[in-house]
Amino acid sequence: MRFAVWIGLMLFAAPAFTWPAYAQSAEDEVKVRAVIAAWYQRVSKEPADAPWSLMAPGAIDGGPGYAEIPYQPPEHRSRAAYSGPRINNELASKALKFAYDIDVLKLDPRFAKVWVWERGYFYAAAAQVTYENAASTMFVLEKQENGAWLILAHQGSSQGIPPNKITRPMPDLRDAYYSKCGSACDPRADAAKAKEF
Numbered sequence: 434m435r436f437a438v439w440i441g442l443m444l445f446a447a448p449a450f451t452w453p454a455y456a457q458s459a460e461d462e463v464k465v466r467a468v469i470a471a472w473y474q475r476v477s478k479e480p481a482d483a484p485w486s487l488m489a490p491g492a493i494d495g496g497p498g499y500a501e502i503p504y505q506p507p508e509h510r511s512r513a514a515y516s517g518p519r520i521n522n523e524l525a526s527k528a529l530k531f532a533y534d535i536d537v538l539k540l541d542p543r544f545a546k547v548w549v550w551e552r553g554y555f556y557a558a559a560a561q562v563t564y565e566n567a568a569s570t571m572f573v574l575e576k577q578e579n580g581a582w583l584i585l586a587h588q589g590s591s592q593g594i595p596p597n598k599i600t601r602p603m604p605d606l607r608d609a610y611y612s613k614c615g616s617a618c619d620p621r622a623d624a625a626k627a628k629e630f
Contacts, residue, residue: 531552551567561607572587
């Protein structure tokens with residue numbers, strides 16, 4: 434009993450503890466969600482729109498990733514230099530339609546951990562159906578001294594889709610697919626062939 438009273442007195446008499454300048458505020462969850470939204474907006478572009486600008490110094494990006502290979506005129510190329518296509522393997526960039534759900538968001542005064550379920554929708558012309566691919570992605574964000582949140586680590590990997598995550602009903606992406614496919618595709622011929630299966 435004396436020990437409990439002593440602890441209580443110590444806590445009461447101790448000076449109030451204050452977090453450093455990066456202490457969590459009521460707006461932090463909103464800010465973290467905004468950074469995640471900005472990430473997907475930037476990586477969905479072709480080419481990617483500088484998503485690294487949302488990353489903290491020393492951050493780690495575990496993909497699936499994008500590569501920005503700068504163009505070099507032939508007269509400036511060497512054996513060590515390669516000029517090739519831009520590559521963007523992010524589901525947000527490849528899919529005809531993209532969506533994501535934040536499954537878990539944990540905050541403490543300096544860090545945030547966010548688990549995201551990514552959904553990419555595609556169209557299979559041979560079967561005349563929309564299908565989906567998925568990725569599980571983890572972000573760790575760090576609150577900077579100025580109050581801004583930046584991504585400290587990002588990792589994504591493709592996943593099988595469990596029954597409780599399957600989209601029902603699927604969006605109808607037939608028109609979107611054929612508008613991008615252009616004259617190289619024949620929607621009527623594809624529909625006729627699909628009936629043969």
